Amino acid sequence: MDAVQHVFKGTFIHSTTSCDCEIIENHILGTDHAGKILFFEDAQKQSILAQKWGFDESSIQELGKNEFFMPGMIDTHIHAPQYAFIGTGMERPLLEWLAHTTFPTEDTYSDVEIARNIYDSVVRRTLKNGTTTACYFATIHTDASIVLADITSRYGQRAFIGKVCMDRNDAYEKYCETTEDSIKETERFVEILKGKNYDRVKPIITPRFAISCSEGLLTELGECAYKYDLHIQSHISESPAEIKEVSKLFHGYKNYTDVYNRNKLLTNKTVMAHGCYLTSEELKIFRERGASISHCPNSNISLCSGHLDVRNALSHRVKIGLGTDVAGGYSISLLDAIRKAIETSKIIFMERSKNGRDNNEIGNEKKPNGINGDAQIGSMETENNFKVLSYKEAFRLATLGGSEALSIDHITGNFKVGKEFDALLINPEAQDSPFDNFSHTSREDLLQRFLYLGDDRNIKAVYVAGRCVVPFPKNT
Structure with a gap:
């Protein structure tokens, strides 16, 4: 006993x-x-x-x-090195923000002591704010990423640590790897973390996003994830400009999701951040592969990227958790993510209600985006049954939903x-x-x-x- x-x-x-x-x-x-x-x-x-x-x-x-x-709250998407400039540089859209603020800062983490100082701060701050599990992006630097793993283990946080992989960076050429080095260093990172036998800290395969990765790198990372049976994290469909750039770079693929799917990077251990513009066809692939979405509403609003329709994704039976997406999101707290998730849902509700009214007023029977009528007066539900997320549903997304998104719901997420x-x-x-x-x-x-x-x-x-x-x- x-x-x-x-x-x-x-x-x-x-x-x-x-x-x-x-x-x-x-x-x-x-x-x-x-x-x-x-x-x-x-x-x-x-x-x-x-x-x-x-x-x-x-x-x-x-x-x-x-x-x-x-239950402890689960941050399914956070960039640990970006904590260094949290709450600043929010006046630029995504791709400009990366080039001007993010890449130059992350490049400094070649200095392990710089990394150690920031990583110690971010782990303490997330724990203090109730994040018991964090899915971290680190940087391209293997040794600094190992430092992050050591710190999370020492403080007792449950974590997935990703050494970032990127062999293409036209926006900031200094911050980049060769394909060969990216794969070699990823395997070194994985082997070292496995050798440390942490109780609750695991490596996760981390292509930054399709724009920063060649097709060859994505293919190799898919094979690496399969070889070591690892989780996978990246970004998808965060902004229209990003989607447009992916379509230019990856000819012969049907859509953004297809880029990851055909390179074996969509599995039941995959979590993709944002997904604001995923189509029904793409959501179907997510469901079939068991892949999940990290909803990062603060970042989506702060960088003017877009809104994820959580209700629609859930209707496609896609797993969803919440992410702070520091520092695209300016708050370290998942309580903020809960609030912003509810607010985003209300914004979508108001937009759909307005569209319904406008079309009724002009007598147009064909409603845009599938909207079929006006909102019910006094009710947070449109006539096509779009319901605003309740605080109880958002509570679930931050706890059990996050554990499902990371495929650890057999380990944590509630008091079973x-x-x-x-x-x-x-x-x-x-x-x-x-x-x-x-x-x-x-x-x-x-x-x-x-x-x-x-x-x-x-x-x-x-x-x-x-x-x-x-x-x-x-x-x-």
Whole structure:
């Protein structure tokens, strides 16, 4: 029998395959020394569980009256080196922003000490803000990328680390590799990380995006991912200018998705950022391959790239998680991604409602973009059944949805017995909390207020695989 490490008693809120947001009060949860959830039962069974699992009831950690546990949040797309200039340079569109701000900064990470300083900061900041799992882009520099892996492992964050691959860069020629070096260094990176035997840090194959990669490099990276059975991450259909450039560079391919698909880079371990302009045909390929989309609404708005219609992608049964896309997105917090995802959905709703009204007014029976009528007055649903994302659905995208997008939902994402305990202890009444609570506030409203108004001050503790990683231990 596994020895019990932690036993918690109180309110737990999570998502399941059948429920976007389940609030479970007066429950008791226990973890073993490997960080896995041993039991999750009604607290009325406390004495029976203590006898069965051999723990002392006096050791139970009881939550405060309004405190609750929620699953750790999962950032499915973040550029660790870009944390150095987060919140700056937002006045340019995507391709200009890359050439002017991003590539020159990332080029400096050939200096491992520069990398170490920034990477230590970004890991601490993401953990403090409740990101228990992060899917990181690093840079083209192998040694600096290994430093990022070491830091995430030391702090206890669950992470995928990608040494960026790019053998074409017309925008900033200094920051580039040869095809041969990119593959050789990727394999060196993978072998070193595998040799370190990290518990929860894994390498991920990372072609930056199609524009920065030759067809030969994409082919080799697809083979490398297959050889080592690795996850894959990249960007797709982020902006119209990007899509146009891909079509110029890759003749003979049907669309952007086809470029990745035919080079074996779309698998059930692939996560592609953005996807704002994916067609129904492309979404069908995503579903067939089991590939997922990282929805990065802050970045999509900040760089004027576009909007992802999450509802449409979900209707195609494509897996979706949320990403901060630092520094295209100016916030390190997935709470911001939750809010921006809801706001993006509302923008799409308003655009469709307006289109419906305009067409009704001019008597045109043919509605653009499949819009079939006006919005229902007082309802956030159009006549063609487009519904705004609810906060509960966005909560799911940030937790269980993210684990599904990264194909780790058998490991984490909710409080199902057998999964690892990745969790945030939320205190709505924290000192200097950014919002107030009142005696009549329901559990559901406490969650909603935290999602809309809360920040790291309300995150009392962060657990990854049962280990309390925030507050930070003194030795880190």
